[in-house]
Amino acid sequence: MIVEDFLMKAKKPLSVLLSLCMLMTLLPVNALAAESLQEIKTKPGETYTYTEEDETHSQTVNKTFDFVVGDIAYRYLNGVDGDEVAVAEWSWSYSCQNCGKGDQHLSVLHHSFYTGTIEVPGTVQNDDKTYNVTAVDPAAFADFTGKVTLNEGIETIGYEAFYHYQQSGGGDFIVPASVTEIGNRCFERTTATVKFSEGSQLETVGDEAFALLTQENLVLPDGVQTLGDQAFNNSNNTAITIPGTVTNLSPSVLSGYTGTLSFTDGPANYEIKDGVLYGWGKLIQVRDKTVTSVAVPEGVTEIGSLAFSNMSSLKAVSLPSTLTTLGYGVFSSSGIESIVIPASVTTMEEVPDSNAYNGLFAFCKSLKTVEIQANWDIIPDYAFNNCTALESVSFPASVNTIGVQAFEECSALTSVDLSNISVLEESAFYKSGISDVTSLDNLNDIGKSVFRDCKSLKKISLPEGITALKENTFNNCTELELLILPSTITSIEKNAIRNLGSSDACSIVMQSETLLTVTTPFGTSSSSTKPSNLTIYYPAEAEAAYKATALVGESEEDGYALKLTDASMVLTTAKAADSNTLTLKTVTVPEGMTLEATSSNTGVATVTGEGSKLVVTGVAEGTATITATLKVGDYVVLEDSCTVTVTAEGVVIPSVEEPDVTMDSSISDENDKKVVEATANSVEADKTINDAAHTEANKLNSNAAEQQALKTAATDKGLTVGEGEQVRLYTQSFLEIKAESIVKDEDTVSTIKLNITPKVQVVASTATNSADIDIKTDENKDGNAVMVKDPQTLTITTSSEITVQLPVSFADQLVYVKHEASNGTYFYKATADAQGKITFTSTHGFSPFTFSLTNEAVAEVNGIGYASFQEAVNAAEDGQTVTVFQNKDLTATISGSSKTITVENKTGNQISVSINGETFQVADDATHEYTYTRPSSGGGSSGSTRYTVSVEDTDNGTVKVSPTRASKGSTVTITVTPDEGYELDKLVVTDKNSDTVKLTDKGDGKYTFTMPRSAVTVEAAFVEIATEPETPVFTDVPTSAYYYDAVLWAVENGVTEGTSATTFSPDMSCTRAQMVTFLWRAAGSPEPVTTTNPFTDVNSGVYYYDAVLWAVEQGITSGTSATTFAPDATCTRAQTVTFLYRAAGSPAVSGGSFSDVSADAYYADAVAWAVSEGVTVGTSDTTFSPDMNCTRAQIVTFMYRAAQ
Incomplete structure (x- = not known):
């Protein structure tokens, strides 16, 4: 309608045409909707919509590719239009907008555009640009029923790329030699026979990559290094051949595979012996799950993770003295009954992902006894979790930590020696049968739920230093009778003492007077209050603090106190029954506690406890010490003593009263x-x-x-x-x-x-x-x-000994006591205990005392501080030291008797000191000796300065001087004594101006010099006496081997050591990390100049960190990319000679005669140099074999020859 209106108004045909074209460009896309799915299949994101029976259906091309050429979809690698592309998934998705139907009503669920035979090229051209095809994307050919051929150039095949790939006509599927990585589940359920091209560069195989195969054999190529978990899951009818280059073969890799394994030669030396898989010098897995015992042979140094896991028939394992490492979960869920872990075991792998099932012995429900001989410092997390039959475990005194859930649900374990334990981690004994906990004197941290649900636990006393009862610490310890908490406890968290002693009475003795936080200790519900069977005893003087918490009710009177003071009494002839008795006060004994007392001298006085009273009966004149104890059961809560003096009738009685x-x-x-x-x-x-x-x-x-x-x-x-x-x-x-x-x-x-x-x-x-x-x-x-x-x-x-309980802020600190006596000001020092109590001796009676954490003393003599330097000098006797702390008026006058004093400087800076008008400088942390000589008759004083002879600390020998202080012109003797195996390298004496003082060698290690007018410093150095190094004896390095001399050279020069005391493993491959480390050590292990690490796969804590940085600085390597070094990749012959060539400075070379070394190869010059220098002659007259892995023997031989 819009178009018709527009045409009716147009006046000129040309303008009509132009306007119509413009209008068409403004029409919405759906106005030009596709007529079929095939029409839009090369357009990612396009949708074909159609209507059937009033239902609207859509088919959308998935956005998994960038372009299509020759019926193959491609995706720009890394999402950037560069030089590389991947073969992409090419598919479409279905939806129905108003019919409520999904894919389920369709006969084919995987909607792929791929059909027939597909040959993936090495390169592809699109829009006049050529791309290298280097990858196959995830799920690209999943469920495909045609045939796919991959050409060389492909490097990675992604996740599920050929999942359930059903090759038409059967036959082989050849993985190109250029492929280095196969993704997770890549060939799972494929019906084709997977094979690998000759010269394969494959290194990494993902999880379940070859699961559910049907082919007869699968031979992985040499060079594969890493296999994913369950790599062959349920391919039990396929015989698998694993190359000796694989570095991570483990039960996780082999999980789900029970078929036939075989191995090719390689550094791992894999073998199955008596049903046990070994490799890389370690026990990897017991393949025969029916064995009842295993004797691990001597020489094995490591047992891999999960090696014996889930072997229910296994009853006994003996471990060799060579064993050093245990992986995680080695014995988990096995039927083992007892074990002795030898002293040689020093390393245990941590449990990944905090999985309790993978603890060292977790869920070994038949395990009864364990003896740990190794000097561990921790019982690892989850180590014995759910070992329900465990009755006895012993470990050395070196163990100081019980890890998380280490003994959880060990219901048969009743006793463990915890006397050396300092840390109990969370749930360490949760639901265990622990009933007898021996001394916890070293404990300083106890985690959450440590003794939760320990329903056999009867009594436990936590030591001083524990500050908090964390959540659920003793929750549901229903048989607990007595819990002693120290004075350092300041907080009790939720459920910490919930449901204690539910079947019998339970007592908690609190000793803290400073509770700060108490959070729902009996439970979090509104009805969670202190149960009636629980009695909480508390210090009587802190009653208000306890009643302010949820611990003690207002009507409860369970405070206790015991503080005895010295008392006196008089014997009397009066007939009254109590005339010769004395009642000692400040005793509070709540119901449930008992009071006991003894007398040190019953001939003078006897004592009895009567409820909350101590009644002393005088017998004869004299003194007796009365000792009283407050107890709950057998536990002594408090103990105190006092002296009672009994005097005759008519005598004045002395007594001591409270302040x-x-x-x-x-x-x-x-x-x-x-x-x-x-x-x-x-x-x-x-x-x-x-x-x-x-x-x-x-x-x-x-x-x-x-x-x-x-x-x-x-x-x-x-x-x-x-x-x-x-x-x-x-x-x-x-x-x-x-x-x-x-x-x-x-x-x-x-x-x-x-x-x-x-x-x-x-x-x-x-x-x-x-x-x-x-x-x-x-x-x-x-x-x-x-x-x-x-x-x-x-x-x-x-002198008076004085004790003071200071606030908790003074606890465990050095306290300075300023005493303002009538004859001067003095400073004493005392170290407060964990509660802040100090005891010090006042040497000048009583008067004001200031207790502080700051030292105000100017100087100190024999442990007593003084307010001025003059006072300190006055106090110093002949031969004593005046230690100066503050640079305040360091002037003094000495008179009277002759004496020598030493001034020691502890101010942090050089000081100027003046005594009797003579001024001298004392460097920080140095000393100066001053001698005052009393004049024989009238006149002033006289003094002579003796200077310090300081000896610098040294190793590998001792240096003594006599005297240690001397006046100018005196003779000083130095005696040097080297340690065994060492000799004197140098001996130098310098004065305050760093000038050298002349020495005279007197023989037998004695030297003398004349003292200058200043302090001097003696510096000596000792060196090890050179000895011929012992030649290592390696059983696998025969004297006739071409690499014999090279191995000796490498060991003697610290380039490398053997793989054990008796083996060198010459045929084992070397990694790139090992190779640069060898070069770095041969260069003297220099510190790298830079601290910048460009590589994400080289962590700062690894042994080769400095070596890699140094190698980059020296131009020996630049990594495998800008951000990776690939430290674990095996070093090839080409890489080895290239590293050596660059380390030699990359000299100019010419020539080259090997057919497998092209002139433009990165290693061509390095190979030519190596041949010209006699480093190598190749693997034959015409071949160098650049891609062959380099062994330890070959590498040290190359280095040895290059060093000659």
Whole structure:
């Protein structure tokens, strides 16, 4: 209609025609729809649409190609119109837009345009351009029923390219010699007989490439290196011949194939002996699945992955002493019953893809005993997973890690020695029968679900250092009776302690006071609460923290405490039953725990535990140590001790009281207050304070008049004395502590300052022991004691051992203690334990102490720091060292007695030191000795400088000097002693200006020199005494062999070693990686200049990494492409002589007489050079055989000859 309107309006025929042409170009494509599928088959993406019975059908040409020539479709290789193309899949797809039908209603499902006989050319021309045909695309001829011939030039045949290929007329399908790779399932189900052209370059065969074949024989060509998994799956009626060049033959490759195997000669030396397949010096697979035992012969170094897998009839395997490597899943799902792994096994392959079925012994359901003699550091992941009969496993102390699921579902395994284990990986003992876990003292990490569903586990104690119970750690341990968690635990994750001890009562002893995170430990559902049979004991002083979590209910009272303090009591003649008893306090014993106590001297005092009380009964004068323990069953939760002093009636009783703590007003934050209060309350100096209490008591005992006056004062102050009661005097010593400051780095405490003052007071009381004293106050009118002598400061000048529990931020760190004493400032050092507790000795009594992680001392003498250099010099005695930490006013004056001191510089920089007006420089980490001599009569001081004689560290011998410090003009003796097999190579002495000091050789390793006016450095070097290298003895290198001398040369020069202590394997092929490594070692193993690695297939961790970079730098090789080196490809004769020729500098050559070496070959000059230099004479008078693989013997011979 549009066209008709347009024509009616047109006025000139020409304009009508032009306009119509323009209009036609604007019409939509479907307006010019194809009339058949054949019409559009060369147009990728085009669709033919037709209608039948009111149903619309479509046939679309698939976009798998770029052009068609001669009824063959081609695709630009790599999607770029370059020089190469692949034979492409050429097909169409069907759809029905409104009929609800798919391909199912069609008689042919694979819609290919290919028919008849197809001959793929080596080149093809399209649009005046010629392309090389180098590949066959995936599925190109899948299900094809015609005949295909491939010409030379094809390099790769893709995935399923000839899947179910049904060659018309039968016969052979010849794989061209140029093909290097065959893809996965390429010839699966093909009915043609697959053969290979002579001179085949095939290297790689994909997974199931030759599955379900029907041909009688399949002979793979020499040179094939890699076979894919299940390469011959279900081709059981086809005899397979595998070349000796294949490097990866394994059970995975042979899986699904039970037919007849044979092998061609090659470096692998494949053979089947007694039903066992060997190759490359390793056991690959047991082909006879009916055997019950296998004795692996000596000489075998490796057992390949899955070698004995799924052999249900196998009961026993003996392993040789030569075995070094076990692949993954070697014994998995076999019937093996016991095994001894020899000490020689050092390497185990990791399980790929975390597949538990491929653990070393996974699912060996008959395995009962295992002895591992090898010094492994880990029981590998999944190693014994589902070994349900396993009863005993032993391993050496070197094992420190149990891998993931290593003993999962080992239901018969009840005991394992874990005393040396530091790491338990996730699910290590999940569902195992473990019931007895020996010492875990070295454990520092425990993973998720480690003991989950261990329903025989009874008791377990985790050591200090474990910080978290991870998810499901003890979930469903239904027989667990006791779980001990350390003080370092800060978090408990979900389900960690769910469903414990469901059939009996279960106890958990928590020792942490700083729980930070508790996440649904009993389960994740809303009804998951702590079960009634579970008791959780916790430190009483942390009760609030525990009740703030889901662990402890508000009404529960299961806190425990045990802290004993020294106490005193007096023997009395009173008749009251409890007159000679003492009740020790600070003991909290919850229901379910027991309290036990012993006395070190029952002749002085006895002790009994009565519920939550410790009752001490005095027997005679003296002292006894009372030790108490809190237990759950047999487990000791807490233990503490104290000293009880028993005195005669009428004697003043000494006692030690708890610290009296106050806080400076500058500390206002509530959390800070709690931290410093806890720190202050933890201060202990028991021996010092106890001694002070006794001293004060003795003073009062010697003054009867003062005693009477104080007792009279007591009644005057309102002390009530009942009938039969006596007034007793107690000297009470304690520490008065004022928390003065706290410093934090963000939220971490870094400094705390405490002013600690020892005090003594006298109390009069009617109590018979110090523990029962109750001071009378306005609020406590019924008290039995009054203060009769107010607290006084004790002057303590002796050394005092002080213990302080610092915040957790100090844990495991070196703590510096600044002591501001009355006679100076001193610095002490102490290392905090895992909880932050330190113990140090104060040498100057008490007063303010600052605890910090920063050293403020200027200098140190004998472990004590000082605020100034002068103070340190004053403290240093004759022969002591003053170590300087800070470059602050390093000036001092010495007077009095003569002495020699050494100044050591630890500031990090050179320092200038002045003593008695003499200034000297001390380098960092160096020393300087200074001697002060007291004048014989009046006048000033005198001093002489002695300089340090430093000895540089050296190997392979010792160097001693005498003296180590000397003044100018002194004689210094050097004694050198080489280690056995070494001799002195050089000995040099240099002064501060690096000038050489003259040496005199005195013989017998002694040398002397005259000391200059500076420090000197002695440097010695020792070298190994040259010995003739031992000639290696290789059983496979006869003295008559052409390569005998070359092998000796290669070994002696470190080019290569044997393949074992007694074998060289001369006929084994060499890879490209090995060849460049040989050249690199022959050159002295130089460091490559560049760090840039152009090759994606050369990783930084491989042995040949430096060799490859060096070879590229030297122009010896440029790789097989811009990004690949092909390290595992076998090195040919052509490549070998080319590498050698380039290493020699590629000299100019001429000539060449081999018929198989064309003049334009890349290796032509290299071959001519090799012949002219006598490196090789070819394989015959007229042939060089450039593509023949080069053996180890040939390569070292070529190199040996080139080096002559």
